[in-house]
Amino acid sequence: MAPTALPAEPVPTPVGPLKTKSQDESSSFSLQTQELQQIDVVLRTFRCLIADLCQQFNGGHPGGAMGMAAIGVALWKYTMLYSPRNPDFFDRDRFVLSNGHTCLFQYSFLHLTGYSHMTLNQLKSYHSARIDSFCPGHPEIEHPGIEVTTGPLGQGISNAVGLAMATKHLAAVYNKPGFPVVNNMTYCMIGDACLQEGVGLEAVQLAAHWKLNNLVVMMDNNQVTCDGSADIANSGEDINAKMKATGWNVIDIEHGCYDVQGIVQALRVAKQSADKPTFINVRTVIGVGSKVQGDAKAHGAAFGVEGVKALKAKFGMNPDESFVIGDDVYNFFADAIPKGQKAEQEWNNMVEKYRAEFPRLGAEFELRVQGKMVDDWRSLIPKKEDFPTTPTPSRKSGGLVCNPIVGKLGNFMVGTADLSPSVNMMWKGKVDFQNPDLRTACGINGDYSGRYIHWGIREHAMAAISNGLAAFNKGTILPVTSSFFMFYLYAAPAVRMAALQHLQQIHIATHDSIGTGEDGPTHQPIALPALYRAMPNLLYIRPCDSEEVAGAFITALEHTDCPSIISLSRQNVEQFPTNSSRHGVQRGAYVFMEEEDADVTLIGVGAEMGFAANARTVLGGKFGIKARVVSFPCQRIFEQQSREYKQRVLKYRSNAPRVVIEAYAVNGWERYADAGYSMASFGKSLPGKDAYKFFGFDGGLIADAVEALVEDVKRDGVESLRGEFRDLNTRGAPEH
Amino acid sequence: MAPTALPAEPVPTPVGPLKTKSQDESSSFSLQTQELQQIDVVLRTFRCLIADLCQQFNGGHPGGAMGMAAIGVALWKYTMLYSPRNPDFFDRDRFVLSNGHTCLFQYSFLHLTGYSHMTLNQLKSYHSARIDSFCPGHPEIEHPGIEVTTGPLGQGISNAVGLAMATKHLAAVYNKPGFPVVNNMTYCMIGDACLQEGVGLEAVQLAAHWKLNNLVVMMDNNQVTCDGSADIANSGEDINAKMKATGWNVIDIEHGCYDVQGIVQALRVAKQSADKPTFINVRTVIGVGSKVQGDAKAHGAAFGVEGVKALKAKFGMNPDESFVIGDDVYNFFADAIPKGQKAEQEWNNMVEKYRAEFPRLGAEFELRVQGKMVDDWRSLIPKKEDFPTTPTPSRKSGGLVCNPIVGKLGNFMVGTADLSPSVNMMWKGKVDFQNPDLRTACGINGDYSGRYIHWGIREHAMAAISNGLAAFNKGTILPVTSSFFMFYLYAAPAVRMAALQHLQQIHIATHDSIGTGEDGPTHQPIALPALYRAMPNLLYIRPCDSEEVAGAFITALEHTDCPSIISLSRQNVEQFPTNSSRHGVQRGAYVFMEEEDADVTLIGVGAEMGFAANARTVLGGKFGIKARVVSFPCQRIFEQQSREYKQRVLKYRSNAPRVVIEAYAVNGWERYADAGYSMASFGKSLPGKDAYKFFGFDGGLIADAVEALVEDVKRDGVESLRGEFRDLNTRGAPEH
Numbered sequence A, B: 001m002a003p004t005a006l007p008a009e010p011v012p013t014p015v016g017p018l019k020t021k022s023q024d025e026s027s028s029f030s031l032q033t034q035e036l037q038q039i040d041v042v043l044r045t046f047r048c049l050i051a052d053l054c055q056q057f058n059g060g061h062p063g064g065a066m067g068m069a070a071i072g073v074a075l076w077k078y079t080m081l082y083s084p085r086n087p088d089f090f091d092r093d094r095f096v097l098s099n100g101h102t103c104l105f106q107y108s109f110l111h112l113t114g115y116s117h118m119t120l121n122q123l124k125s126y127h128s129a130r131i132d133s134f135c136p137g138h139p140e141i142e143h144p145g146i147e148v149t150t151g152p153l154g155q156g157i158s159n160a161v162g163l164a165m166a167t168k169h170l171a172a173v174y175n176k177p178g179f180p181v182v183n184n185m186t187y188c189m190i191g192d193a194c195l196q197e198g199v200g201l202e203a204v205q206l207a208a209h210w211k212l213n214n215l216v217v218m219m220d221n222n223q224v225t226c227d228g229s230a231d232i233a234n235s236g237e238d239i240n241a242k243m244k245a246t247g248w249n250v251i252d253i254e255h256g257c258y259d260v261q262g263i264v265q266a267l268r269v270a271k272q273s274a275d276k277p278t279f280i281n282v283r284t285v286i287g288v289g290s291k292v293q294g295d296a297k298a299h300g301a302a303f304g305v306e307g308v309k310a311l312k313a314k315f316g317m318n319p320d321e322s323f324v325i326g327d328d329v330y331n332f333f334a335d336a337i338p339k340g341q342k343a344e345q346e347w348n349n350m351v352e353k354y355r356a357e358f359p360r361l362g363a364e365f366e367l368r369v370q371g372k373m374v375d376d377w378r379s380l381i382p383k384k385e386d387f388p389t390t391p392t393p394s395r396k397s398g399g400l401v402c403n404p405i406v407g408k409l410g411n412f413m414v415g416t417a418d419l420s421p422s423v424n425m426m427w428k429g430k431v432d433f434q435n436p437d438l439r440t441a442c443g444i445n446g447d448y449s450g451r452y453i454h455w456g457i458r459e460h461a462m463a464a465i466s467n468g469l470a471a472f473n474k475g476t477i478l479p480v481t482s483s484f485f486m487f488y489l490y491a492a493p494a495v496r497m498a499a500l501q502h503l504q505q506i507h508i509a510t511h512d513s514i515g516t517g518e519d520g521p522t523h524q525p526i527a528l529p530a531l532y533r534a535m536p537n538l539l540y541i542r543p544c545d546s547e548e549v550a551g552a553f554i555t556a557l558e559h560t561d562c563p564s565i566i567s568l569s570r571q572n573v574e575q576f577p578t579n580s581s582r583h584g585v586q587r588g589a590y591v592f593m594e595e596e597d598a599d600v601t602l603i604g605v606g607a608e609m610g611f612a613a614n615a616r617t618v619l620g621g622k623f624g625i626k627a628r629v630v631s632f633p634c635q636r637i638f639e640q641q642s643r644e645y646k647q648r649v650l651k652y653r654s655n656a657p658r659v660v661i662e663a664y665a666v667n668g669w670e671r672y673a674d675a676g677y678s679m680a681s682f683g684k685s686l687p688g689k690d691a692y693k694f695f696g697f698d699g700g701l702i703a704d705a706v707e708a709l710v711e712d713v714k715r716d717g718v719e720s721l722r723g724e725f726r727d728l729n730t731r732g733a734p735e736h
Helices: A033-056 A062-067 A069-078 A100-112 A155-174 A198-209 A239-246 A260-271 A304-314 A327-332 A336-357 A359-369 A394-408 A437-442 A459-471 A492-501 A528-534 A546-558 A606-623 A635-639 A643-650 A688-694 A699-716 B033-056 B062-067 B069-078 B100-112 B155-174 B198-209 B239-246 B260-271 B304-314 B327-332 B336-357 B359-369 B394-408 B437-442 B459-471 B492-501 B528-534 B546-558 B606-623 B635-639 B643-650 B688-694 B699-716
Strands: A094-097 A186-190 A215-221 A249-253 A278-283 A412-416 A452-454 A478-484 A505-510 A539-541 A563-567 A590-593 A600-604 A627-631 A658-661 A675-677 B094-097 B186-190 B215-221 B249-253 B278-283 B412-416 B452-454 B478-484 B505-510 B539-541 B563-567 B590-593 B600-604 B627-631 B658-661 B675-677
Touching: A033 A062, A033 A069, A033 A100, A033 A304, A033 A327, A062 A069, A062 A100, A069 A100, A069 A260, A094 A100, A094 A155, A100 A327, A155 A186, A155 A198, A155 A215, A155 A359, A155 A459, A155 A492, A198 A239, A198 A459, A198 B198, A215 A260, A239 A249, A239 A278, A239 B239, A249 A260, A260 A278, A336 A359, A394 A412, A394 A505, A394 A546, A412 A459, A459 A478, A459 A492, A459 A505, A492 A563, A505 A546, A528 A539, A528 B528, A539 A546, A539 A635, A546 A563, A590 A606, A590 A643, A600 A606, A600 A699, A606 A627, A606 A658, A606 A699, A658 A699, A675 A699, B033 B062, B033 B069, B033 B100, B033 B260, B033 B304, B033 B327, B062 B069, B062 B100, B069 B100, B069 B260, B094 B100, B094 B155, B100 B327, B155 B186, B155 B198, B155 B215, B155 B359, B155 B459, B155 B492, B198 B239, B198 B459, B215 B260, B239 B249, B239 B278, B249 B260, B260 B278, B336 B359, B394 B412, B394 B505, B394 B546, B412 B459, B459 B478, B459 B492, B459 B505, B492 B563, B505 B546, B528 B539, B539 B546, B539 B635, B546 B563, B590 B606, B590 B643, B600 B606, B600 B699, B606 B627, B606 B658, B606 B699, B658 B699, B675 B699
Parallel strands: A094 A186, A186 A215, A215 A278, A249 A278, A412 A452, A412 A478, A478 A505, A505 A563, A539 A563, A600 A627, A600 A658, A658 A675, B094 B186, B186 B215, B215 B278, B249 B278, B412 B452, B412 B478, B478 B505, B505 B563, B539 B563, B600 B627, B600 B658, B658 B675
Antiparallel strands: A590 A627, B590 B627
16 A cells, blocks of 8 residues: 655755865755655655564664665665666765664665665565575675675774775776766765774774765764663764864754755765765664654664554554555656666766777776786796895885785785885885875875875774775775784774675785784784684785795785785794795695605794794704604695695604694694694793794704604604694793 | 083963863962973983983884973873882872883883882893893883883773773772872873774773763874874874864873973863863974984984984083983982872871771772772672573573672673673663763763773773773772674774783673674674684683583683683573583583593584584484583683693593584684584574574584594594594585
8 A cells, every 4th residue: 555645854954064076066956845755655665664674583673774764765866876787887886884784774775776686575584594685684795786794883984985095096097087987976874883983983084184075974873872872872072073173074964864855965065075075964763753763772673563563553554564665666766777777878988988098098997897907917926036045024025025016006005004114015106095185285295096005003994994995896906904913903803804705905914923022012913813814714824935925925816805914024034945935835835845754844834934944953963853844824725725735745644743833822733733832922022033032932942842742752652642732832931 | 421401492381271170279380490400401311311222222212202201201290199119009190101112201200200120220121132121112011110011002092091980980989078099190191193093082982971080191292103294194183173072171282392381281280170081282293302303213213323422412411421310310300209108108097097987988998909809709609500491592691690790799890882782791770880960961870980881882992991990900990891702803902902911801792603693794703712712811711501601700700810701692502500510611621421432522612512412412312423522611721721630521542533513713623622513614694593504503414424523433543533633514614
């Protein structure tokens, strides 16, 4: 049945004066009575639909999605450019639902606007046991129409900043007068949480710093969180004043549950912003129309059978019918498909002319759109003989390998969390990604075409925004971040989101293990590798010298479906030109120094390889013990090798015990070794060499411990090692 | 030699009108000419000393410490109450150096004010190889005069919020008219980074929300970071306006390198703030006086021999002498010791009278000062027979165990990151920790005596501020935090800082593994346990039922020297009243179901114990295979047991293989098991039971896989298992 007419409640919204791109372009927008009535029907239908979808399995998050209905109408009907028949249309506006738990909001608009996968039947699979559902509890990038996976709060808003950056950058590189081939907006919905979570607060600083005027963040300001009134944990601040002080345009919408006209007008003003991102503070009522409207109870639970009936009665729908979407509602959105197809056709035509007019740039643009590299990166990787053979910090090797590639290939955007002098990721002639006004304002060079990013001291946003850069269009931008490895603990929630979303990016993590020295235990990672080695779909690669650094980059670049962390030393590490092999790295582990009838296998890892090699020498010279050495830069890659290869490297069932040597917690190495020479405590502030020494990392000490193990094995038989891992380093935990 | 006089550059600082505690208490402060001259000598001496300390080992961070010298004089000479002869004086003002890399700033003032451990010889151990140094590269809590370990940026400012909260809370509970037994201020220095890092931004929101008027944050605003001008990554915002909008008093100091008088005046105004924390924006010049002053080069490197000489010449010191501190400088600070002793004596006298006047409260206060529990918590732990025997979510068991204890014992402060309805940590009659104004302002109850904390959606600040609560005075406050386990990845950098600092706190991490269900892979931790199990000095405890939850709490409470994470299920888990044992938990692992001549040992963990028990039944019934079951809630505790105990549990060298069953990445379990039934991919959005099923967690499927393993062992011999871990779950990685 068609719902009976109820008065809508549109209220004109005051919009303050804003610096706009053009005074000519008008932002005025007004709806006629008939359209207001249609909107009224859509809002009521939409809200009852949400209630039904949550009620069927008695769960989910109805309140937010219902509260935001008018925002959705303003976006999908009157504002965003998108093509339901081709969700991946390159120049579409991007929409990010940072408050991902309200996913029914997005799913339902995808349904109404004609995304063919999102049938009503699919909508009903929300919270069901269907394994082929397109409606998981939070939006997932795998599914059409979803730009990024959201849910962990603060991530989506950061991704949105990255998406807007990507547009700015690509536009600066490729657009020509009359050819705005990259010209989309990014719209992001947030709840209260995304401006409480630190990563969101970092990201909004950067959006303002970069003057991302193509970014609009809309806050579903319903003043309700799980615990009740938002005031319970956020009474101190004036969010509008704060966003203004941070450098954003701010627009208020007072009656966000109904004022579609005001929201559209605000969005038009936002689109005309000359030099700032725009924050639209939309006051809504959570669960509007339900008996628990405005209450935390509307947040994360269904309304109950009676509650849903009451809602429908209030909204003039039949309480005894469920999942009712009238033809008038579908008709309202019926122009979405043709509009999208037209836009796409126009864009295709423009690109065709662009390619004719600018053949070189056009060809490159085409490659970027296809997500391909613009040139052959393999030829740019230095050869083994190009590297110094004297001890070299592997962070320096990182620069030697990475900088020529990223300097040449425009796909890369490389940045650092304020550690440019330490991480060696600057290439000759680099241009910073900056808003060009900064040049006149404070003499800082750079523009949007730049590809070197100063993230400030914001590791979490660095990784989270990079996820947005990578998600803009698969392969178009390959983000490289850099910081001390320890601070990738700050970044971890976003690094994880990249792994979950199969987004390629490379994290250059320098100053690993305890060799970093004087900065002390706060800066010396011990447990962090265990996290990244256990993380699905991520490569943690720890090369031992320059040649292995080359192998690490090749591996990271070849794996286009996952993020990689390349873990590098602050300090000099020995070079092993006769042993180390980039091809070995590409297999995860390989025989580094072979020895027939070896008494023991030493597994050397990364910056600690020198100790393994030295221990081998001592074992031979002092004890006549024959040690072979395996280099083991990446566990996950090794896991993907054949049983035969693994056997060749690890010699399962031989009589020689295997000892891993690494200045980290040993957890996880038990799979590959019988014993470990490792760290069981936090580190210590000492010069790097002394820190190693303090914790027993010394070829002689290691050799002594390994010799004792070999003796034990001779005495007790190799079977004595089964299932009882030995920790050989007695100095690894002197204090803690 | 005494330095020749140079003109100081004090500049009067405009201080805006502020709401003050009392109009009677004057904030005016002026220095006489003679004192200004003394200060001039101190500043010059101090700055040359810093340069010398960095130059000796050609490293360290001189610039910030030099720039902040006048701030230090204002704090240690004219503002802070402290007792160099008793650095732990209970009612001392707390000072936190959140920009911890400038640690020489603090070390040098500790030296000048007479902290006896901080000799000039010790100062010179900065960046040396001395293992007994009190001067590590970042301040460490182990050393006298250091309140918290800082270095990872954003942590210290958050700790400072916790320290100020502790004062507010204890004052509300214990102070009586005429007896301000808890009455200290907290001062925190920050650099540019702490208001870029998200955790710092979360913390300043909360400080304003709680109206912590006893907190002063001073920004060393030198506009220089490692990468150059701070504008390079932070041009968009007006920090003063932003802090005001966040709810802070803001005071500007224009000439922070010299204007001691202005800084002291600002600090006095801050101390009188009625209802806001105070932000003092101090403009300084990094490396002031050096040839690289104002430049990023002054940040993290020594000045070179000639650079130091030039500095000394400029400051009227002898360029050929090093580490010169004249008697006039020592004399300037000579009143610090007697002032501290007097303050301590007065406080002791007050507390003595207080105890006489309020015997019950006084006795309790005494216990709190000693860091003891105010009552016997052991008697408050429910007995096994108190628990339901029907399936129960272990998060519910968590509430059953925790709430009676925390309700009764004032030592506990318990909070949640906006998940009160989910984590079950509210006790009957709880009072929220809130600023009392909130009651009239928006009807939210609570006051500073309250012990239930609404952290908002700020997991990182929750943990970081809790570190400050715990660090206020060892044992006085025991913070309990709660959230979904997945979000302890957001909190991880702060949880790690607690482990590093030996701070006791309990993190209640609910919704663990994949049983959490519909929220999907974003909310299902897979790799996170590997991090926390590898982290030194932290207990990750995963109980399988209510009795084990009791054991987990007992274990966490007994370990007063480290943080614990108690990992709980969202969903119902089977109860094992005849098998589970709190005493077993206290040993990390124990025999859960014994079986003579077992063919296999199943290791069940936490919420997945039910699958282990079920698989055992199927193995016996379907295959005639005898399986014993071990419960393994905590690896770290188990590691501390004797070889004999471990042998009894794990039966090293028996012919029965051991299989661990857990819906996490298996990394690290290889130490205890020969095979694992685990997860190798991220999770999936499905109802909890269906998610388990989708990934093969089902007693029957597990039994089939274990049976195949047992057959393999019978055929190939148990030695075939040595060093080659078996992954038994073929459904653990269907997509990723």
